[in-house]
Amino acid sequence: MLTCCVRRAVLLTLVCIASACAAPRAEAPAEPVRAVVISDLNASYGSTRYATEVGEAVRHIVQTWQPDVVLIAGDMVAGQSPQLADTTVAAMWQAFDSVVAAPLRTAGIPIIATPGNHDASAYPAHARDRRMAVEYWRSSPHPTAPDSLLDREHYPLRYTARHGNVFIVSWDATNQESATSDELTGWLEQKLRSPEAIAADHRVVLGHLPLYAVAEGRDRAGEVLTRGDELRRQFEEWGATLFISGHHHAYYPGRRGTLQLLHSGALGGGPRQLLGTSTPPLKTVSVLEFLPDSLGITTYDVDADDDGPDVIPIERLPRAICGSSGWVARRDLVALDTTCTAP
16 A cells, blocks of 8 residues: 555656646746837928937937837928928938938837828928828838738828737827817727727827927917817727827826826927926937836936936926816826816
8 A cells, every 4th residue: 555655656746747736937027018209300491400319319229228119209300391392301301211210220120100290291281291201101111010010001190000018009190180180080099999909008199299288388279189188088988098299399207087198308409398397498218118017107318418318307397287278297196186277
């Protein structure tokens, strides 16, 4: 009997070794999807030159941050002037490709870019700019990974992409009427409610004009999306978790309700002060880390005369910004609620 038990124990031990009966290993933590956000790269109308900070930011993207994807919140070239010759517009896109797209392409870093008012305004007066922007993105060997694009029917004006656990909608928000267009909002709702979006941990909308004003000189009609607060509630209903915008040239990481709002600062000309503050304008780059249940945002002040980008402590930013279109709370103050009086 004892011999039988010993044999049985030995056999069980061998089976356990073969089938890994030991305590289950802890799962390795999920690798975050890293995205770098830049916006408003352009200089003055018709310029084919970029500020030194643009080149510095691209260098750090390639050498330091090495993201999975770069998100551009519009205004990549300095158009929106019908007086410019076609050759000038073409030269601006060539300059963008040389300074921004080509280094990223060489490094194998894809771009998800949304149109802005200076490069592809939807207003009829700027149809030439819009046409040439489409031609650039469709014909150039830009570094958008083909397998990341899910819907390219209207590319590059509006489309969807997937990077890991992040579903991204690039939305055509080049003017205030985007928010009142049944075609554009209907398309956006359809994409955010799609099976691909629902399966993702994060649903990001990338558009140029913001929902709320955050910058001095931009707190007026035409500089924000019409009925932005109403659209924000629709974003929440449709499942969006983050809206990234540009245009105001001022960095502010905010929230309203369950929707996080990243207002991207300008990297090119004309950075602006935040509304109601005396803080100096900054040229910024934001690095986003998407984990299954969290989003980290680290933003840097890019100063070409300095030793390198400096982290901007979120505590230095105002607790809330009040504009005529509504208020935005700082993203880390989840319990904060406020009431704004229009200035």
